[in-house]
Amino acid sequence: MEQYEKIKVVGRGAFGTVYLCRRLHDMKLIIIKQIPVEQMTKDERQSALNEVKVLSMLDHPNIIEYYENFLEDKALMIVMEYAEGGTVFEYLQQRGNALIEEDEVLRLMAQILLSMKHVHSKQILHRDLKTQNILLNRDCDVIKIGDFGISKILSSKSKAFTVVGTPSYISPELCEGKPYNQKSDMWAIGCVLYELLTLRRAFEANNLPALVMKIMRGSVAPISDRYSDQLKRLLLRMLHLDPDKRPTIDQVMAEPIIFKAVIEVCMTMGAVKVHPKTHPILSSRPPTGNQRRSASRVSSARSSSHRSNIILESSGSGGLPKPRPLSLIYCWGNGIPSPLRLPLPHADTKVLQVSIGRSQKTGVTHNGRLIIWESPSIGTDSGLPGAVDQVVPLYIPRYLEGQSAVSIQNVSCGDLFVACLTDRGILMTFGSGAHGCLGHGNYQDLSQAKIVEALLGYEVALVSCGASHVMAVTNEHEVFSWGRGDNGRLGLDSQESVSSPQAVVLPPQHRARSVCCGVDCSMLITEEGVVIACGSNRCNKLGLDQGEQQIEEVFSLTQVATHPLPQLNITSAAIGTSHSAFITDKGECYTLGSNQFGQLGCRTETTTPRIPCKPSFPDDVTLTQVACGDMFTVAITTDDKVFSWGKGARGRIGRPLQDTSAPRQVRLVDQDINVLSVSCSHSNTIIASKYVENEA
Incomplete structure (x- = not known):
């Protein structure tokens, strides 16, 4: 605000x-x-x-x-x-008994018909059109239709069934519980026309049964003789009890008495809206004194707000040591050769979950704030052969602006965008809108988080971002996906990209428990520990090969088939560019896919074995979490040790080594810690942890 x-x-x-x-x-x-x-x-x-x-x-x-x-x-x-003139209902009340001239009635009706024609052209029923929902401008000569709270969007030209609307304006078919369509809106327009002509409602009664009886009879009090017979006949046609005999909007607008008013409205009002802020001539005019002062206040407020969001960790005062932080956030990769501690807004900030994208580092605090770590310098994630690593950047934390009163519980990063989930199951996204991955029905970029409106009727429980697509699971185990559709990664049985959430069909008897999206594929783990996946299966990273038959891609969610994955109880999984990793209920790790750089964590005869591997760890450890980058893997054990393996270039595995095909421990500066969350992107890793003694 x-x-x-x-x-x-x-x-x-x-x-x-x-x-x-x-x-x-x-x-x-x-x-x-x-x-x-x-x-x-x-x-x-x-x-x-x-x-x-x-x-x-x-x-x-x-x-x-x-x-x-x-x-x-x-x-x-x-x-x-904002419509300054109030409602048509208030306007009629103020007139007392002074009837409106026919020319004015026709001008208002022409605007109502033009607006409702636009509404119906979008296959939308208003379902609650009345004089209280028709607004006026300051001069009371331009109407604005509002209050679409119970409107119905028709998926086809079929009829609607739910009985809604204000009783005095509902149609006879609604009273009888019959299906209805745009003709019910035409009945309501007829009721509004009657009110414009008489200053009273067409149908009124002391109770609902009596009102329904009057509507079903369809009889109304006579209209004043000051109005033309042509207009009276049109009104009676609009209030015909049989919806099939009621005229359509086009037929009403074609009536000579209405057509003339429609033409006059179109000629006087025009259809082109000019916005001064973008008009090349108007925008070149110098601002007035008041405009300059207002702009200065807004600019100052924004600058102050932006500065207040960048709060570095306290360095102490009076020679006192800095307080011990409650969270320790480490990142490495993309030119950072060993774990780097990221600063926090305050020493008492507790970060419970982190996610990293190609260009974003994010974390969720215990009190529902979203932290974003930014670098003032330009990133160098070129990924090109021979690229030279630059000086380690200084990362600055800031809170997500405009969402201070919203409690975030989970965050997931794509390549250039972020999805965050509130504790009430509301999903918000921001960043690059390429491929429609923000889910707002368009391809626009957003600098601030915006609600994914298509999912407002659901409580989203889980969300995962791939490089350019998203998959979400609701608390009722419904699955939605959107974004880039190549390789069938959306699970929608096609390769089409979509810019708004679409329902994904799961195989029979499967209920999603967790979700994981990769660069070009998606994976769900069911409540029974079964893995189902869709998208690119290059190097059999999804485990979809069936015996000797190699599967390159699938367009709908399909159960993994490569032995022994179908027989295991999988609790979590991660997907890299060309490999994947799975953790079982026994804490064992299985990897699958390309092993060109040792990212499977074991030596194989070929770089693409197409069968699962079981990495061998230095000690007899049990794993709790796993994450995959493009050519490397990171795992967390029950005793909070961090292991990594795979391609070592650009600091991917968190230590100054070349490629390694065996898990090696990543040495963090602080050893007595509990690891809470790990996330990998293209060539980056981020970890959230806390000191053991801060458990309480």
Whole structure:
């Protein structure tokens, strides 16, 4: 909310509070709906947040404009256009008994029809059109349709069934419980027209049964003789009891009396919206004094906010030693030859989980904050042969901006983007939008985290990012995927890329327990410890080969078949570029795929054995975690030792050695630690740990 200034509360409803606010960068008045999603059930959340999805699909001068949404104070904030003239219902109430001139009625009706034609063209039913949901501008000559909270998006031209809407405006077919379509919206438009002509509702009664009886009879009080017979006949057709005999929007707009008004509205209002901030002539004008002062305040506030987010670990004062940190974060690779301690915002910061991408290092704290480590210098992850490692960079921690009141519980990094999951199962993404991997239905980049709106009706329990795709699992074991689709990595039985979450079909009787995404494939572990996978199976890294038959890729989730993986109870897994690693319920490690650089942790006769290996560790250890990079592997034992093996170039294995095909221990500066989380990317590793004595 730092970009907005609250002015006053303008409404309260079943789902939240509506605020009139001022947008600071241009001082424009806007409306923000605050919906506290934290305590809502899945169905309530889906119903309350449907308006976001619908408004984002619509773009019309006579429909309230949707700007953005964000999470704050554990509530969804929906930012939209402000209509200063109030509602048509209020406008009619203020007139007393003074009827509206026919020309004005026709002008308002033309705008309603134009806006609803746009709505219906998107296969959307409004389902709650009434004068309270039709807004006006300051001069009360331009209408804006709003409140799409219970709108229905039709997947086809089939009809809807749920009985919703305001009783006085519901159609006869709704009263009878019959299926309905756009013709029910036409009935509601007829009720609004009647109200414009008479200043009272078409159907009113003291109780619901009496109201339903009046609607089913379809009889209304006569219209004043001051209005033309042509308009009266049109009204009666719109209020026909048989929906098949009701006119469509196109038929109503083709009526001569309406057509003339539609043409006048189109000619006077126009269809092209000019935004001063982007117009080449308007944007060249010097700002006024007030604009300069406002811009200065906003710039100062943003600079101050940005500075406050970069807080380095305290160096102590008065000669006192620094307090012992509660968390120790190490990273190596990408030119960092041995484990490097990353700074923390404060000595008492506790980091429970970390994730690393090609260009991001992130961590989740015990109190739900997301930390991002940034380097002021330009990264050197060229990966080119002969590339020269540069000086070890200085990493600076900062908290994710704009989400201070949201509790993050899990984070996962892709190549150039990040997905973070709140404790209430709400998924947010930011970073590069290439391939649609942010899940927002487009390919735009985002600098701040935005809710994946298509999943608001679900409680996401797990999320994993591949290089350019994402897979998420809900608390009801439903699986969704989106992003780049090559090789069938999305499990959608195709290679098409998608920019919004799509439901993934699991093999019968399988329920997902965990998820792992690789560069070009995905893997799920079921509640029974069975591994199912999809995507590229190069070098048989997914274990999909069936005997002598080599499988190169699969487009839908398929159970692993390479012995002995089907007989093992797998608890966790990791995927690299051309290999993978599995941990069983006994703490044993199996690796599979390419062994060109020793990344399988054992010597093999060929570089692509296509059968599982069992790495041999120096001591008799039990593993708890494993992570894979492009040509290396990292594992954590029950006694918190860190082992790595594979390609040694650019510090991948955390020690100044060449390639090694046997697990070797990574020596950390601090030895008495508990390792909490490990993550690998292309040539990077990050580990979160804490001192043993800080267990309490």
